[in-house]
Amino acid sequence: MDWQAFRVSLSLGLWTVALLVPVGMWAGHVLATRTFRGKAILEAAVAIPLLLPPTVLGFYLLTVFSPRSTLGALFERAAGASLAFSFPGLVLASVFINLPFVIQPIQRAFEAIPADVRDAAACCGLSPWQRFLRIEVPLAWPGTLTAMILTFAHTLGEFGVVLMVGGNLPGETRTLSIAIYDRMQAFDDHSAGIMAAVLLVVAVATLMTTTALTERLVKRRG
Amino acid sequence: MAERTLHVTLRQNGPIPLEVRFTCGTGDTLAIFGPSGSGKTTVLRSIAGLYRPAETVVRAGGETWSDTAAGVWVPPHRRHVGFVFQDYALFPHLTAAGNVAAALTDRPRGEREARAEACLAQVHLQGKASRRPHELSGGERQRVALARALAREPAVLLLDEPFAAVDRAVRRHLQDEVAAVRRSLDVPAVLVTHDLEDVVRLATHVLLLDGGRVVAHDTVSALMRRPDLPGLVDAAGPGTVFDAVVHRHDHERGVIELAFDGGVIVAAGAAQAGTRVRARVPARDVILATSLPDGLSVQNVLTGVVSTVAAPGEHDAVMVDVAVGGLVLAAEVTRDAVRRLALAPGRQVHALVKAVSIDVSALASTPPRS
Structure with missing residues (x-):
């Protein structure tokens, strides 16, 4: 069992969720409540990571992360290290590929709030910001929770993009799923089996938690 | 008082055509009545600022809420505003x-809880403060919405089909509840409805809307006697609406005596003495006579003077207004009857009204102010 890889996977998952939830809340809310030119195109763009092969995604991400690109150069000047094949780069890649997993469920959750409820909140004297925090976010919470858990689970399991963008640096970019692949290549079926079982347990636990939490929320609201 | 009057002017060609202008005084309840798609709800939403027509002027509570020409929004x-939505629109998580x-x-935070409790008590929901909307009945939800x-102590009370989602039995109760709340707030109220009973029981004034245009705007009693307004009087035809007080309830005869401005009229029904009611007499159920035969079954023989005789309308029916004391009673008779009885302004006649022809509903709202 590669505990170091387990730690990398865990912190990658947590960082991804932490960075994506505010982004998803904002984007999901905008997409759910406003109409603007180019909205359909934007919605399609959000779904791109779902459709592209991980290698293609990885290729483009590496291109953007390279010190020859603006983003890569900026990061290197600020951090003194390359974005490619680094943990921050991995987090950034993970945030990007998980965009649809976060934005879409949150958008649906915001869309499910009846227009009258929003209007009633406005007529109660709540400012747009207060409406968002006190009414919309709590009502969209089940959808948001699903998005968070899905993203976390998806990040733990991601393989292709991680391998392309992060490589296989122990303690930096070697996640559990990469470690499994690594062990299999070395004919170490035993270690690979243990790690696979750990991921399986995490996946099942995630699913059960989501179901239980959602059920409780739904029961409370009728 | 006048500065707290609600002034509304709305105008636009599309997508929802609007050509509306009205005022509503404090203590008045204006019912916006009309077929679905006539723009009733849009008017209400425009007052609340939830909809922005091309041209809008809304003044309430001494403030200007919108004025397109002056760039105010x-x-x-x-x-x-206090807005009661059709489907309650309660916050399900609270x-x-x-x-x-x-x-x-x-x-201030400290005041909120006490004030919330007091408001719930006002609609008789004390003891249900900690229930969530899904644990309440439809009628209870509507009362929470109320x-x-x-x-907020609103400057205007806006009610959008407030009883549409509840059944008849609960409806009566809610109407009384709304009326009680209405009385506690000395502000203009606008009620959107397509139910005549809501109008009769709650409104002081009616604004008839069709295709975003005002077809008629007057007091309830004035509009109810007009034969030319489709929609409002479709069901029962034109008639006379007047407010009265139950003078006596005669259990034995199964009737109530209603004291009105001009005498006493007997109606079928039951109500406690002292109850304020609104009565409606369909014009086609009023019989006019110049002399009376013996042995009449009819309970009400009201003697009055013809005030106007309208030109014949559809089916040769003629509307004849008879002044009985302060009440002007509308009677629908044939052109032939007008000729035979020589009905003309100034002529003394007896108006015969059967007790069972009179619709009586306990008045829920504040009386119309003149």
């Missing part, structure tokens, strides 16, 4: 008290 959360307190965010609307 106050967003909905800064307008002091308790009844939480729903009401949500309308009190401009008050409590939430009155919590």
Whole structure:
């Protein structure tokens, strides 16, 4: 069992969720409540990571992360290290590929709030910001929770993009799923089996938690 | 008082055509009545600032909420409206008290709970403060919505089909509840409805809307006697609407005596003495006579003077107004009857009204102010 890889996977998952939830809340809310030119195109763009092969995604991400690109150069000047094949780069890649997993469920959750409820909140004297925090976010919470858990689970399991963008640096970019692949290549079926079982347990636990939490929320609201 | 009157002017060609202009005084309840798609709800939403027509002037509570020409637009959360939505629109994640307190965010935290409790008590929901909307019945939800609307001490009360989602039995109860709340707030109220009973029981004035245009705007009694207004009087035809007080309830005869401005009229029904009621006499159920035969079954023989005789309308029916004391009673008779009885202004006649022809509903609203 590669505990170091387990730690990398865990912190990658947590960082991804932490960075994506505010982004998803904002984007999901905008997409759910406003109409603007180019909205359909934007919605399609959000779904791109779902459709592209991980290698293609990885290729483009590496291109953007390279010190020859603006983003890569900026990061290197600020951090003194390359974005490619680094943990921050991995987090950034993970945030990007998980965009649809976060934005879409949150958008649906915001869309499910009846227009009258929003209007009633406005007529109660709540400012747009207060409406968002006190009414919309709590009502969209089940959808948001699903998005968070899905993203976390998806990040733990991601393989292709991680391998392309992060490589296989122990303690930096070697996640559990990469470690499994690594062990299999070395004919170490035993270690690979243990790690696979750990991921399986995490996946099942995630699913059960989501179901239980959602059920409780739904029961409370009728 | 006058500066707290609600002034509304709305105008636009599309997508929802609007050509509306009216005022509503404090204490008045204006019912906006009309077929679906006539723009009733749009008018209400425009007052609240939830909809922005091309041209709008809304003044309420001494403030200007919108004035297109002057470039004024106050967003909905800064307008002091109490809005009761058709489907309640309660916040499902908050308790009844939480729903009401949500309308009190401009008050100090310490005051909110007490004020929310007081508002719930006003709609007789004490003891249900900690229930969530899904644990309440339809009628109870509507009362929470009502409590939430009155919590802010609104400058205008807006009610959008407030009884549409509840059944008949609950409806009566809610109408009384709305009327009681209405009395506690000395503000203009606008009620959107397509139910004649709501109009008769709650409104002081009616605005008839069709295709976004005002077809008629007058007091309830004035509009009810007009034969030319489709929609409003479709069901029962034109008639006379007047307010009265139950003078006596005669259990034995199964009738109530109603004291009105001009005498006493007997109607079938039951009500406690002292109850204020609104009565409606269909014009086609009023018989006119110049002399009376013996042995009449009819309970009411009202003697009065013809005030106007309208030109013949559809089916040769003629509307004849008879002044009985302060009440002007409308009678629908044939052109032939007008000729035979020589009905003309100034002629003394007897108006015969059967007790069972009179619709009586306990008046829920504040009386019309003249």
